[in-house]
Amino acid sequence: MTTVDENPGRTNTATIRAIYPEMPGKVAVVTGAARGMGAQFAKGLAARGVHVVGGDIDDVAMKATAERINAELATDALVEQPGRVTGARVDVTVAADHEALAQVALAEHGRLDYWVNNAGIFPFALAEEISPEQISTTLDVNVEGVLFGAQAAARHLGEGGAIVNMSSVSALRVRRGRGAYCASKAAVHHLTESLAFELGDKGIRVNQIAPGFIDTEMTQWIKGDPEALAKALDNVPLHRFGAPEEVLGAMLFLLSDAARYVTGNSISVDGGSRHV
Numbered sequence: 001m002t003t004v005d006e007n008p009g010r011t012n013t014a015t016i017r018a019i020y021p022e023m024p025g026k027v028a029v030v031t032g033a034a035r036g037m038g039a040q041f042a043k044g045l046a047a048r049g050v051h052v053v054g055g056d057i058d059d060v061a062m063k064a065t066a067e068r069i070n071a072e073l074a075t076d077a078l079v080e081q082p083g084r085v086t087g088a089r090v091d092v093t094v095a096a097d098h099e100a101l102a103q104v105a106l107a108e109h110g111r112l113d114y115w116v117n118n119a120g121i122f123p124f125a126l127a128e129e130i131s132p133e134q135i136s137t138t139l140d141v142n143v144e145g146v147l148f149g150a151q152a153a154a155r156h157l158g159e160g161g162a163i164v165n166m167s168s169v170s171a172l173r174v175r176r177g178r179g180a181y182c183a184s185k186a187a188v189h190h191l192t193e194s195l196a197f198e199l200g201d202k203g204i205r206v207n208q209i210a211p212g213f214i215d216t217e218m219t220q221w222i223k224g225d226p227e228a229l230a231k232a233l234d235n236v237p238l239h240r241f242g243a244p245e246e247v248l249g250a251m252l253f254l255l256s257d258a259a260r261y262v263t264g265n266s267i268s269v270d271g272g273s274r275h276v
């Protein structure tokens with residue numbers, strides 16, 4: 001498998017920060033930020049001066065990730081005045097937990113500007129065998145988790161605020177054994193459009209990112225199955241996994257003022273796989 005540079009944005013962090021001059025001092029909530037793309041979003045935002053409240057059901061990992069990011073940015077010669085990352089526990093299926101995250105952001109920083117609904121699960125079960133518990137849990141985390149996050153964001157983001165939801169190429173392309181997941185991400189796709197329509201009244205934008213295969217814990221299973229891996233990569237026009245860092249650029253753009261007339265939209269970061 002072709003690999004990518006561990007941190008392709010590394011050499012131009014300062015340049016990218018200059019592209020989004022409005023970001024320093026702003027405050028973001030990122031769910032599912034203990035690892036994977038959520039951790040990358042937290043770090044990428046903090047590197048640009050945004051304070052981040054990262055929420056995850058795995059609060060031990062979340063706090064460790066927050067400490068690691070703060071330590072790394074404090075000694076990064078390319079990063080001036082990074083934002084602070086705070087780790088907190090959240091179960092995104094519980095509406096009150098989202099409000100608690102918002103309150104942490106307001107108590108620590110006095111404002112809230114961005115909300116990233118990133119937490120998700122990726123269960124396997126053939127459609128004929130999906131249990132009531134599996135479908136409920138998948139919809140609870142992947143769909144209700146997004147809705148409850150957006151509700152909390154709608155209460156606290158002001159005009160110019162931005163929400164980004166994590167959808168998937170699986171919202172458009174089905175995968176064997178992922179019926180519950182595909183259905184949940186298709187729901188996120190439509191929910192994003194509904195939220196954009198309604199929250200536009202408050203000047204809040206709502207967009208989504210639809211990743212393809214991104215190299216995180218969620219996709220490690222496929223590396224142990226060479227046949228499935230070869231088939232999967234054959235169906236990616238760029239023939240490799242994406243790195244979490246390669247999704248960050250789309251996230252920053254959608255949150256930023258550069259996207260101030262973009263809402264209800266989806267950016268695919270999938271190596272072209274939605275076409276195959």
Ligand SMILES: NC(=O)c1ccc[n+]([C@@H]2O[C@H](COP(=O)([O-])OP(=O)(O)OC[C@H]3O[C@@H](n4cnc5c(N)ncnc54)[C@H](O)[C@@H]3O)[C@@H](O)[C@H]2O)c1
Binds near residue numbers: 035167
């Ligand atoms: N990795 C991919 O290839 C891929 C592709 C398309 C979409 N996505 C989506 O992107 C998002 C991030 O994916 P990732 O690959 O970084 O995943 P990941 O598994 O690496 O991280 C997901 C995080 O969400 C947390 N989480 C799970 N349930 C939670 C809950 N109830 N409350 C709070 N936190 C919870 C986990 O503890 C974990 O830290 C997900 O929504 C996923 O569906 C991922």
